[in-house]
Amino acid sequence: MRIFVILAHKAALTHEFSLNDMPGGAGRLDVLCRCVTASFCLSHGIRKDVHVFLVLQNQLVIRLHGETLRHLNPDERSTGALLQKALKIQSECVGTEEVESTTGIFISKKNLAQLLEEFRAKSIQIVQLHEAGTSLRETELPKECAFFLSDHMEFDPSEDELLSNGLRLNLGPKSLHADHCITLMHNELDLRGL
Amino acid sequence: MRIFVILAHKAALTHEFSLNDMPGGAGRLDVLCRCVTASFCLSHGIRKDVHVFLVLQNQLVIRLHGETLRHLNPDERSTGALLQKALKIQSECVGTEEVESTTGIFISKKNLAQLLEEFRAKSIQIVQLHEAGTSLRETELPKECAFFLSDHMEFDPSEDELLSNGLRLNLGPKSLHADHCITLMHNELDLRGL
Numbered sequence: 001m002r003i004f005v006i007l008a009h010k011a012a013l014t015h016e017f018s019l020n021d022m023p024g025g026a027g028r029l030d031v032l033c034r035c036v037t038a039s040f041c042l043s044h045g046i047r048k049d050v051h052v053f054l055v056l057q058n059q060l061v062i063r064l065h066g067e068t069l070r071h072l073n074p075d076e077r078s079t080g081a082l083l084q085k086a087l088k089i090q091s092e093c094v095g096t097e098e099v100e101s102t103t104g105i106f107i108s109k110k111n112l113a114q115l116l117e118e119f120r121a122k123s124i125q126i127v128q129l130h131e132a133g134t135s136l137r138e139t140e141l142p143k144e145c146a147f148f149l150s151d152h153m154e155f156d157p158s159e160d161e162l163l164s165n166g167l168r169l170n171l172g173p174k175s176l177h178a179d180h181c182i183t184l185m186h187n188e189l190d191l192r193g194l
Numbered sequence: 195m196r197i198f199v200i201l202a203h204k205a206a207l208t209h210e211f212s213l214n215d216m217p218g219g220a221g222r223l224d225v226l227c228r229c230v231t232a233s234f235c236l237s238h239g240i241r242k243d244v245h246v247f248l249v250l251q252n253q254l255v256i257r258l259h260g261e262t263l264r265h266l267n268p269d270e271r272s273t274g275a276l277l278q279k280a281l282k283i284q285s286e287c288v289g290t291e292e293v294e295s296t297t298g299i300f301i302s303k304k305n306l307a308q309l310l311e312e313f314r315a316k317s318i319q320i321v322q323l324h325e326a327g328t329s330l331r332e333t334e335l336p337k338e339c340a341f342f343l344s345d346h347m348e349f350d351p352s353e354d355e356l357l358s359n360g361l362r363l364n365l366g367p368k369s370l371h372a373d374h375c376i377t378l379m380h381n382e383l384d385l386r387g388l
Binding site for chain 1: 213214216217224225228231232235236237238239267268269270271272331346365366367368369370371374377378380381384385387
């Protein structure tokens with residue numbers, strides 16, 4: 001199972017935005033849509049062995065589960081519509097319990113620390129995709145791990161602190177978009193047969 | 195200069211489509227938008243050393259020139275709007291001459307064979323990103339080359355024939371989207387310092 005966690009710093013916390021203005025009114029939800037596409041979409045297929053967690057403003061988590069995921073198309077607008085549906089039912093969330101919005105997509109009221117606690121309980125290790133990390137191609141990866149990425153903004157100091165006991169990986173000499181990092185990560189794992 | 199050529203088999207040949215329906219009414223223009231983003235967009239910057247040619251149904255070519263390109267944002271919708279503007283002025287095209295629609299974006303009436311003739315005249319070699327190719331990581335690349343990709347459809351036999359005197363590269367064991375291939379190609383070139 002490949003796990004990607006994207007920390008979204010400005011993303012909308014309600015469904016009250018226009019799909020015509022995801023970069024603006026939805027707080028760069030377009031970035032998250034592209035991350036979802038990069039995580040799951042193959043040419044004419046879905047990667048089933050993938051789990052994606054979108055952490056919105058450290059308050060909400062939208063989880064997408066490849067094994068059961070339905071209705072996902074590669075374009076940004078239709079993915080945005082799926083995320084909007086998840087945001088629409090958040091009032092049904094009690095405590096940190098998840099509610100399923102469409103098949104394979106779940107929302108819960110949870111912050112990064114709580115998510116990390118869940119990972120720790122399952123012995124899932126932290127791998128931060130970070131410009132200051134060691135070179136991906138020269139690094140052996142933990143067997144069970146989650147890859148953490150930041151959206152269009154840098155990891156903030158409190159996030160860096162929470163992730164500080166993990167591995168840091170650098171993917172190359174250029175500063176890349178989060179979705180491009182996911183594509184590179186998948187390819188490396190594909191080539192390693194992991 | 196890194197050159198990417200994307201062969202689009204169904205993409206709209208007119209501007210008469212809705213930006214709300216790029217996967218449908220615009221003939222998978224969303225695929226081309228993602229290819230443009232992958233070609234040019236870095237985190238908070240544009241790759242200036244990139245040239246993209248979108249070949250629409252073997253009839254029109256939209257060329258995007260990184261050196262002068264303006265108004266490009268990473269989201270699909272705004273990129274779609276730029277391509278739509280290019281399609282809108284195609285009636286001004288005479289012969290195979292280009293017309294500029296917005297800064298750094300040009301349209302012309304040209305087919306793949308004519309584009310290849312231009313490349314040949316400039317000694318630009320053909321590299322086809324193709325599942326049946328040799329492994330990218332183990333292959334030395336020509337100094338001056340153009341990378342050819344197909345959109346959501348396979349290269350058709352006439353395209354394979356036109357590109358047959360080039361190199362074929364395989365990027366990994368999975369069948370990937372064209373934009374993901376561009377991201378991988380950029381990363382490999384970045385890591386090689388090319």
